[in-house]
Amino acid sequence: MPYGWLLRVLVPAALCAAPLAALAEPYPLVVGDTIYDPAGAEVGRVQAIKGDAAVIWTGTVKVTLGLGSFARRGGRPTIAMSRPELEKAAGVVQAKGDSDLAGMLQPGTILYDSEGAAAATVEAVNGKEVTVLVDKAKATLPVSSLSKGRHGVEIATTAADFRAKIAAQVPPAAAPSPQASEAPRP
Numbered sequence: 001m002p003y004g005w006l007l008r009v010l011v012p013a014a015l016c017a018a019p020l021a022a023l024a025e026p027y028p029l030v031v032g033d034t035i036y037d038p039a040g041a042e043v044g045r046v047q048a049i050k051g052d053a054a055v056i057w058t059g060t061v062k063v064t065l066g067l068g069s070f071a072r073r074g075g076r077p078t079i080a081m082s083r084p085e086l087e088k089a090a091g092v093v094q095a096k097g098d099s100d101l102a103g104m105l106q107p108g109t110i111l112y113d114s115e116g117a118a119a120a121t122v123e124a125v126n127g128k129e130v131t132v133l134v135d136k137a138k139a140t141l142p143v144s145s146l147s148k149g150r151h152g153v154e155i156a157t158t159a160a161d162f163r164a165k166i167a168a169q170v171p172p173a174a175a176p177s178p179q180a181s182e183a184p185r186p
Helices: 012-023 085-102 159-169
Strands: 034-036 041-049 051-057 062-066 071-073 076-078 108-111 118-126 129-134 137-142 145-147 152-155
Touching: 041 062, 041 085, 062 085, 085 145, 085 152, 118 152, 118 159, 129 159, 137 159
Parallel strands: 034 076, 108 152
Antiparallel strands: 034 041, 041 051, 051 062, 071 076, 108 118, 118 129, 129 137, 145 152
């Protein structure tokens, strides 16, 4: 993807947390921890901790799980799902999210940043690309660079940074030549 945005999926806590009572006490995660399933097989590694959630890279997908989804079992951080189960659940959640997002992308839809500031307006949707208006400039983005967020359709940057990136890609208007602006002399 041109913007380097990676797949982020929030798996419902119920999928991972329900059987945790049998696993043991909560586990205090740190970035770099290896996560295991109840059988002791590796599920993935913690790439980031954001508030009350941890981003796990399985080797195939990034999945965001609530910190309550992890427990200590055998001295190691454990979740109640195997890697294939987690990846399958993430795929189901992503497919639903993609479907919901596609229904929201219509001409006139406002794109917001994660703080709720308006960043652009959808002009057209063409398959897997969206043409947006940013101030007076047009830009084409992959649909995969957008997500359904708490404010509506969101971009993964601030509105100010997004506008700056788009402005940097728009060639400056050609300055009129001095000869063209002078009136002909009699």
